Amino acid sequence: MVFKATNIIAKALKEAGLKCDVRENDEYSFVETGFSGENCTFKMCFFSADDDNDVKVLTNEFAKYPEDKLEEGYIIMNELSRKYRYLKFTLDKDDGAVNAQYDFPVALPEEVLGKVAIEFAIRFSKIIDDAYPQIMRSIWQ
Numbered sequence: 362m363v364f365k366a367t368n369i370i371a372k373a374l375k376e377a378g379l380k381c382d383v384r385e386n387d388e389y390s391f392v393e394t395g396f397s398g399e400n401c402t403f404k405m406c407f408f409s410a411d412d413d414n415d416v417k418v419l420t421n422e423f424a425k426y427p428e429d430k431l432e433e434g435y436i437i438m439n440e441l442s443r444k445y446r447y448l449k450f451t452l453d454k455d456d457g458a459v460n461a462q463y464d465f466p467v468a469l470p471e472e473v474l475g476k477v478a479i480e481f482a483i484r485f486s487k488i489i490d491d492a493y494p495q496i497m498r499s500i501w502q
Contacts, residue, residue: 363390366409366416366474373475374482394482398490405485407478414474416465418485424496426457434459437499445488447481459496461489 367383367390374381374394381394389410396403403423409416426434431454438450438459448461463485469477 364409365412365471366414367392367407369414369471369474370407370409370416370478373479376475377479379482396482396486396489398486398493400490401493403489405482413467414465414469414471415467416469416474416478417462418465418481419462420460420485420489422456422458422460423489424459424493424500426452426459426500428457430500431457433499433502434496437496441492441495445492447484448488450492461485461492 363383363385367385371381371383371392374392379394381392383390383392385391389408391406391408393404393406396405401423404421406419406421407416408419431452434452434457438452441450442448448463451460451462452458453460463481465477465481
């Protein structure tokens with residue numbers, strides 16, 4: 362089932378000139394869009410699991426730490442999460458995947474949901490592009 366917030370966000374992204382795809386499974390629906398910055402390219406997904414406009418934004422794996430660099434990776438993720446208070450940077454201990462996520466305020470009104478999604482997509486993409494060199498330096502060193 363495609364939830365209401367998914368359709369609202371997809372419409373707003375398309376109206377802003379961003380290409381996106383709507384997908385669904387048994388538990389949630391989501392809008393996927395891609396971004397290319399000066400430093401990296403990544404996908405961003407807006408997930409919705411109900412009709413209350415409860416939305417979570419999550420990147421795909423945009424960097425990956427090798428096993429021997431995980432400890433350094435955790436330090437960098439904490440530093441980035443403190444620096445960019447809107448995003449939570451995460452590092453998967455099983456495969457070293459770096460992601461970032463954000464939860465929208467609960468139950469945003471429909472009339473502002475699309476605008477918030479656009480604003481956040483822009484802010485999110487700038488933050489990821491800005492943080493990417495620091496992440497990659499810690500992986501390469």
